[in-house]
Amino acid sequence: MLDRFDPRLDGAFDPLDRERLIGRLSQLLPPDRLIVSTESMRPYESDGLAAYRSLPVAVALPVDADEAAVVLKVCRELNVPVVARGAGTGLSGGALPFPGSVLLALGKLNKILAIDPVARTARVQPGVRNLAISEAVKPYGLFYAPDPSSQLACSIGGNVAENAGGVHCLKYGLTVHNILKLEALTIEGERLTIGSDALDTPGFDLMALLTGSEGLLAVVTEITVRLLPLPADVQALLVAFPDAGCAAQAVADIIAAGITPGGLEMMDELALTAAEKFAHAGYPLDAAAILICECDGAASDAKAELAHVAEICRAAGASEVRHAKDEVERLLLWAGRKGAFPAMGRIAPDYYCIDGTIPRRRLPEVLARIGELSREYGLAVANVFHAGDGNLHPLILYDASADGELDRAEGLGGAILELCVAVGGTITGEHGVGREKINQMCVQFSTAELEAFAAIKAAFDPAGLLNPGKAVPTLARCAEFGAMHVHGGAVAHPELPRF
């Protein structure tokens, strides 16, 4: 699959002197922090987007920022690309090794360095797991809000690189809204401290710039996260609808009524049926769509808010409104939602998870159009997503062993993303651009905007060594992609990149 990784980058790097690179790294790192054998590097050849695989020259496993700086300096000196990797749970190939690169795996930087319950902050290394932060600060009545579905496994450094979201980002914001300060290394191995313990910081907002930059600008070695008080009460509601359009309308109505739920998730018939069979969450199998709505806050407040949500849903045509009567029922509702992705494995050999965002008000029409596209391409699509913030996750079901189905799935995925852009949304919600959506960036942005991205990339990393071929396309790539596109003749649904 990776026979031609990114020919537009050919010549950007010196011919690889493998022996010299490994020799230098072996001198500087203890043996247990450097992997060079093909078999030992296998676990690192892909991230959560496992269809794309490639081996690096070496995997470096630094234990602290100084060792990471050493690796970067060597790579800079020898003009060798570097790909930083967190827990490898990313879904867009952001941590996919570049051929001839060093993979800088940050999993050994896994300490919680300090918890300050008064300032409501924690200082952590990038390899700390997302959920481990909330577990560590729970005794102080605090939690770390962003909660990607992979929170048990994913690391906070990867969350920063991808600006991760999750069920609760509707109310509590994305990663960028929940961090205060970063320590990062430039490709020169120089240490930057950006952001501050205080609310605001002078100078350009490098913290926001680095957050979500997918390892293209610097390597984060320490993160100060903002913590929130655990809500006094959490209440959840399951609402069934006889029609997916009504459910989508209810979402728009809830937000328009001035309610910001802690979470507001939607599943369509295909998704809820599969999830129910998998997790036995008690979902109504006769519904065309369900919403799960969670409200938190003071006890009286959460209950009142949820009652208002129930009322709005009934007005929008809900066939059933069920209040989780206790914590067991509430967690069961979520177990079904969280099991929706693995549940797909029971109804189709393969699925392709799309991640795009749209303005919430466009939900009903976009869902209808996805249904049409599904019929056009002859592939089923299950919808399970963060409805409240307009972050779609259509799951395209296909059989990779059937001739042409992967092509059709990729074509359908591209069409859905383009639909997101057409209604004023974006080609990625929380999974990043990575390798997967690099061509769609050419659709999303104008030449002037891509030039601004390229100039920022060059400002941090003039030699283009940090995670090449990801996140931000070269203008040459877009020109070629555009040309291919015109060549193809028809209107516009860019194919996903094929390597």
Place this chain on the structure above:
Amino acid sequence: MLDRFDPRLDGAFDPLDRERLIGRLSQLLPPDRLIVSTESMRPYESDGLAAYRSLPVAVALPVDADEAAVVLKVCRELNVPVVARGAGTGLSGGALPFPGSVLLALGKLNKILAIDPVARTARVQPGVRNLAISEAVKPYGLFYAPDPSSQLACSIGGNVAENAGGVHCLKYGLTVHNILKLEALTIEGERLTIGSDALDTPGFDLMALLTGSEGLLAVVTEITVRLLPLPADVQALLVAFPDAGCAAQAVADIIAAGITPGGLEMMDELALTAAEKFAHAGYPLDAAAILICECDGAASDAKAELAHVAEICRAAGASEVRHAKDEVERLLLWAGRKGAFPAMGRIAPDYYCIDGTIPRRRLPEVLARIGELSREYGLAVANVFHAGDGNLHPLILYDASADGELDRAEGLGGAILELCVAVGGTITGEHGVGREKINQMCVQFSTAELEAFAAIKAAFDPAGLLNPGKAVPTLARCAEFGAMHVHGGAVAHPELPRF
């Protein structure tokens, strides 16, 4: 005062051909959109930091983005600096004209273009006044949260340039947290669309990068702001303390208890006494410090939260806790706070408003140290500030006509800012760096960090034409400042820039 504006920038721009510049602009702009006479340009020679004054070559008043682009293109072609200006209420000299520059005044771009109550957004031009947005969306039960004290006069474009805050930013965030999308012009006059109507956006976070960049990277011509539902209830509390340290401790305790008030403001004895005489807000004149705490949300919630705050304040040693019994009393409490700055005019001929942030937990010791510094420098300091987010506004009282007092005031201001940095805070909370604090940036940031700033500046504006001499110091400036500093002999309180 401006005899030597920034000699480090000498030679950066071509010798000014005034006639040619004015000739070109006159060809391209109608006469009512170009001011070139000295007397007519007087209103533009300073912003809210009126001690610094300088005249531009011309003031351009475009009515739309296309006209603004024309001005930028001419300046780029002739290598003439450009300073963008909003309402001119900024307090750090960010809109101070650079000698030989064109001042690009955006006040005529003052239309609210669209309000979308379902998406809870408004699309506005940069010259729209901050408060005008909340007024326009009030019929929909919405408001725009950031509320700088100047909100009646300041414009949203200036708010974006400075990443403005205000009383409510503790709960609702700064400008960057309340905007979704920007249209901006590069120095080449090219239009960029950054951010999106959806929650997240792919590529580098240029929206956050531009927000707070003080006109150094691009000129914002359109802003999509996020709107919030008006809270059902707002309750306020006045708390008096016999000691400022106890009040500061109460602030830390309130936040540590998991409460995030809508506003949490502190005034010390000098400030509250002056404010009371000015606004007759009913402040207790025997208190050493007062807190004003506002809670909002559902009615039951706001009341319960405020009761909890009252309890914490009593435990911290409050001598009086007074609940505003109705909206009239609540607004009166705020009238005193909002009148605190003008009230200073009654007790001292001049005041110098400092703006720095510190981690909240350091409040008691920082206030004590400011008291010591005040005695050392022989100048009274009134403290009135956003305590909840650690954003200090010490007001240094002095008499500019008394020999050496301005020098002492500036020295004391520098010492206070350095204290902020020393405890882990920053040299600016919400007023920006501008012209005023350019030297303190050398204290706040390392060479590697300043190099990163410079590289980003060069990525957007390689010729350095946009607002030169502001916000981000050149390395040459820091080297000279550092040298001066060593030359002076003693330890470290950088002087404020003297021109």
